[in-house]
Amino acid sequence: MSNADAYRVRREPFYQAQDNEVAHYEAAYAARLPVMLKGPTGCGKSRFVEYMAWKLGKPLITVACNEDMTAADLVGRFLLDASGTHWQDGPLTLAARLGAICYLDEIVEARQDTLVVIHPLTDHRRTLPLDKKGEQVEAHADFQLVISYNPGYQSLMKDLKQSTKQRFTAFQFDYPEAALEVGIICQETAVDRNISEKLVEIAQAGRRLKGHGLDEGISTRLVVNAAALIGQGVAPADACRMAMVRPITDDADVIDTLDHAISAVFG
Structure with a gap:
């Protein structure tokens, strides 16, 4: 198995297209344009990238960005072992060499000085300097760079510079x-359509509270988690509280509001 084969998506991931x-992604890939995915947590951005890598038959290398990530974590560094010093490629360098799709998830979590290293890969140069x-x-x-982030968490300290944003479609x-969403829940879990509809009803009630006590709405990922608990025999109301309410807030008033919505739907 080649290095590239080790990063291929072997089984078709389930992805429900919304539009x-x-x-459009296939067109962007054909032109080798960098892609930026914007949207709330748990709405399917990562699953979409995984699905497109499978559909295009390309290897996928994913990096979960964080505030401690350095440029060396992306491009590589010299390591010392018993045989001496040797260079080890980072995930971005490896993807560029192999012709993989490199997915930088939640890129705004990374430091701005780290992100500068991606710039030469996102224009006509398509190069990566290893200084x-x-x-x-x-x-x-075949290389393509894909980034994602949640605009709902933007701030003056955590946002992409225009010099970075304008390099992407x-x-x-x-x-x-x-x-x-009901169809997604039915596909991803063992619960029936009636239960799925009720779960989505609760999720939508929670999303209406975004900006009114909730920083983020109840994601599709959390709805799937609730359905999975129900499939394991947890009472639906308890599953909703465990998977859809308690993870997203500690505010007693918001918890009370959502718990009442759950009781109204499931009795």
């Missing part, structure tokens, strides 16, 4: 419409 984003090694990596013809994601 024409699949065709410490004295090498300039020419990106493989952008897709706006949101929670699915009710009928689509």
Whole structure:
């Protein structure tokens, strides 16, 4: 198995298209344009990237960005072992060499000085300078860079600079419409349509509280978690409290409001 094969998505991930984003991504990939996915937590951005990597038959290397991530974590560093010093590629460098899709998840969590290293890969140069090694990596013809972030968490301290944003084509994601979301829950879990509809009803009630006590709405991911608990025999109301309410807030008033909504739906 080649290095590239080790990063291929072997099984088709379930992804429910909401619009024409699949065709639009295929066009962006054909032009090798960098892609930016914007949308709330748990709305399907990462699943979409995984699905597109599978559909296109390309390896996928994912990096979960965080505030401690350095440029060396992305591009690589020299390591010392018993045999001496050797260079180890970081995930971004590896993706550029192999022709993989490199997915930087929640990129705004990374430090601004770290993000500068991606710039030469996102324009006509398609190169990655490895200053410490004295090498300039020419990106493989199949390489593509994809980033994601949640605009709801933007702040003056955590936002992408225009010099970074304008290097990407952008897709706006949101929670699915009710009928689509019900279908997703049924596909992803063992619960029936009636239960799925009730779970989505509660999720939508929670989303209406965004900005009114909740920083973030109840995501599709959390609805799937609740359905999975129900499939394991947990009472529906308890599953909703465990998976859809308690993880997203500690505010007693908001918890009380959502608990009342759960009781109204499930009795």
